[in-house]
Amino acid sequence: MNNKGFNWFIPVLLGIILLIFLPGLLGDSMVKNIDEKEFYGLVQQGKVNEVMVYRDSFKADVYLTKEAKSELQKGEKKSDPLSMINVKPSPDFVLTYGDLRYFQEKFDQINSKLPKQARMEFGKSQGFFSDLLFTALFWIGIMALFYFVLFRKMGGGAGGPGGQIFSIGKSRAKLFDEKDKIQVTFKDVAGLEGAKEEVQEVVDFLKNSEKYTKLGGKIPKGVLLVGPPGTGKTLLAKAVAGEAKVPFFSLSGSDFVEMFVGVGASRVRDLFAQAKAKSPAIIFIDEIDAIGRARGKNNFSGGNDERENTLNQLLTEMDGFGTDTNVIVMAATNRADILDKALMRAGRFDRSIYVDLPELHERKQIFEVHLAKIKLDPNIDREFLAKQTPGFSGADIANVCNEAALIAARNSHESVTKQDFLDAVDRIIGGLEKKNKAIKPSEKKRVAFHEAGHATISWLVEHAAPLLKVTIVPRGRSLGAAWYLPEERQLTTTEQMLDEICATLGGRAAEHAVFGNISTGALSDLERVTKQAQAMVTIYGLNDKVGNISYYDSSGQSEYNFGKPYSEQTAKVIDEEISKLIETQYQRAVSILTENRDKLDALAQKLLDKEVIFREDLEEIFGKRAWDPELTEKPVSSLDNPADAGNVLNTES
Structure with missing residues (x-):
């Protein structure tokens, strides 16, 4: 509800109620019904x-003479509510007849x-009143649709309080300037x-x-910030807003998208x-x-695509005629390959x-x-x-710290301990521990x-x-799990990948x-080795029979191709080599x-x-x-890139 303007909701609601109940209030529902014998x-x-005979409903309204009406109302202080206005009075009786021809002949x-x-x-x-009711409801519905959909949702979101349809093309960016004190600075951004x-x-x-x-x-x-989800791209932008001391406009790419043609380009302008x-x-x-x-790439909707129009306008504003060099555009995405x-x-x-x-530090x-x-x-290290x-x-680490605090509170600890953090890491990687899950002894032995x-x-x-x-304690959807710490490496050899398989x-x-x-129980294992073997044969060129050929497309163009980049004969060779590679390692x-x-x-x-064993148990x-290095741990990194196979924390389940 907008307190600055007139609220039409209550008057409209009262009008609808009045139109619905007006015929009853005027006495139509109080008219006495009579049969044909009484009428004659x-x-x-x-x-x-x-x-007044209505052919479509087999009913007739009966109006008495003045003398008969006076005699009927004798002794009652009752008057017709429509007698004071120039409207035809309500009938005195309502008759339901049978055959119209017989009824008319008998009457004559x-x-x-x-x-x-x-x-x-x-x-x-x-x-x-029936005609008036349907007409009024029709126009009230049209006006309500026009008001709430166009004026409220589209105008109000972009133009603020009182915004109307003319503000639909306005930008939805939130402005941070010297009046807004942003608490995030570069001191709050760690590790990058x-x-x-x-x-x-x-x-x-x-x-x-x-x-x-x-x-x-x-x-x-x-400036384009690119990286996996949760690495701190938006946090860096918040720090820039807190440090720059200049007007900072913040919005999402979806704020430009609208169902109406031209709105996105208008908002960019x-x-x-x-x-x-x-x-x-x-x-x-x-x-x-x-x-x-x-x-x-995916222009199936026709030439006049709204998203492409918005992008064209953005390209023109960033580097076109009359651009201003004092406006810097920052953007963030984890899908730079599709830009x-x-x-x-x-x-x-x-x-x-x-x-x-x-990385580690x-x-x-x-x-x-x-x-x-x-x-x-x-004693926390x-x-x-x-x-x-x-x-x-960074987001995962924040989640670990929060989860450890929750686990400590659940266990009524006075402070967060080392074990709470280990439990939090296991909870995030493997899922919730299910000690009460019923497992047959034979199945438990197989899992072990x-x-x-x-x-x-x-x-x-x-x-x-x-x-x-x-561990063989069920976690999430798995009945058992093993955690491994991969070494840091930027390149992976054929022998390393074969050992991993x-x-x-x-x-x-x-x-x-x-x-x-x-x-x-080896479903996740088979899925992983199949993908890894496919990568060795079709992406990295590590197979002797297929040769030094890679069918990987880093540009993303092959996503919209309906055919394969190799022949049926080559596909058969690839399938055979993948199967041979996996079976050999098995x-x-x-x-x-x-x-x-x-x-x-x-x-x-x-x-x-013990249900849970550690590295020390295997050494016994x-x-x-x-071939293990000395007891020094190396820093470990993880990259979401097909060229960096083996650099992720592995959880076998």
């Missing part, structure tokens, strides 16, 4: 003045013998040294532009007009892939800053920021926490050997990831070696487990007894790994 008696007595026969004859007229059953340095330079451009322009340099027009009026200024567009997707090439060129987004997942800094708000046990969370983003098979193979092959923890197949191989049959895993059957049985029995059974 009234006609014979000369009391009927007029009869009696009426012809009377000195003062009654009139008979014919009409439609719907009266004045390289990205933070480049973004700080953008702020310095606006504060001390003469420092750069006097040497002939130009201020960059656009209005956004840049506001920014130029307040220049120097910064525009931040979060999730720019909503409007910046490459043109012409239009014209948007990515120099002169529009001059700088592309990759915000990567944090960066994770330690992020923990320092989030742990400052938590009541901690004095930040270095240890950073080592336990390889491949975690399955997980022991993973642990055994990963311990006995050189390039498999070192083991952290194995062999270790992943160790669970099913253990079932085959011990029980002589296999189960459905037989290798079976062979290793058969040779070390006593150690496999000992490890599985320890799992059944197998001894130390010959």
Whole structure:
């Protein structure tokens, strides 16, 4: 409800109620019904003045003479409510007749013998008030639709209180200026040294532009933040808004999207007009892939696509005739591969800053920021926490800290302990622990050997990831899980990938070696090794028979192709090589487990007894790994890139 204007809702509601109940209030519902015998008696007595016959409803309204009406109302102080206005009064009786022809002949026969004859007229059953009601409801519905849909939803959101339809093309960006005190600064952004340095330079451009322009340099027009979800792209933008001390316009890419043609382009024009009026200024567009997707890839809707019109207008505003160099556009996305090439060129987004997942020392800094708000046990080691969370983003680390605080409160601890953090990491990676889940002893034994098979193979092959923890306690949808800590590497060799496939197949191989049959518990393992083998053959060119050929398309163009980039004969060879590669490593895993059957049985029995085992338990059974480095841990990174296989925290289940 808008308190500044007149509220039409209550008058409209009262009008609808009045129109619905007006006929009843005027007496239509109080009219007495009579049958044909009574009607003919009234006609014979000369009391009927007029009869209105409705052919479509087999009803008739009977109007008495003045004398008969006075006699009928004798002794009652009752008057017709319509007698004071120039409207036909309501009938005195309502008659329901049968056959119209018989009814008319009988009426004429009696009426012809009377000195003062009654009139008979014919009409439609719907009266004045019914027509008025339907007409009024129709127009009220039209006006309500027009008011609420167009004026309220479209005008109000863009133009603020009192906004009307003419403000639909206005920008929805939220402005932060010197009046708004933004609490986030660069001190709150931990771990992103390289990205933070480049973004700080953008702020310095606006504060001390003469420092750069006097040497002939130009201020960059656009900065694109690219990286996996949760790495701090939007946080960097908030820090820029808090540090820049210039007008900062913040909005999402979806704010330009509308069902009406031309609205998105109009909002882009209005956004840049506001920014130029307040220049120097910064525009931040979060999730720019909503409007910046490459043109012409999926244009099934026709040539006049609204999203493409919006993108064209954005391209023109960023680098076209009459552009202002004092307006810098910042944008963030995790789908840079699908952005239009014209948007990515120099002169529009001059700088592309990759915000990567944090490494070991960066994770330690992020923990320092989030742990400052938590009541901690004095013995908490930040270095240890950073080592336990390889491949975690900044958002994941914040979630770990919050989850650890919740677990500590659930266990009635006075402070958050080391075990609370370990439980939080397990909860986030593996899911909720389900100790009460009913599992048959035979199934529990199979799960124990399955997980022991993973642990055994990963311990006995050189390039498999070192083991952290194995459990047969159900978590989430899995009946057991194993955690591994992969080493940091930017390149992966064929031998390393083969060892990883062999270790992943160790669970099913253990079932085959011990029980002589296999189960459905290796679904996630099979899915992983299949994708990894496909990547070796079709992407990385690591197969001798297929050769040094890659069918990977980094541009994303193949997403909309309906055909394969190779022939049917080549497809057959690829399928054969993938199957051969996986089966070879499976037989290798079976062979290793058969040779070390006593150690496999000992490890599985320890799992059944303790339910959770750690690296130290494997060292007791197998001894130390010959190829392990000294007891120093290396920093671990994780990249969401097909070229960086093996650099993620593996959870086998």
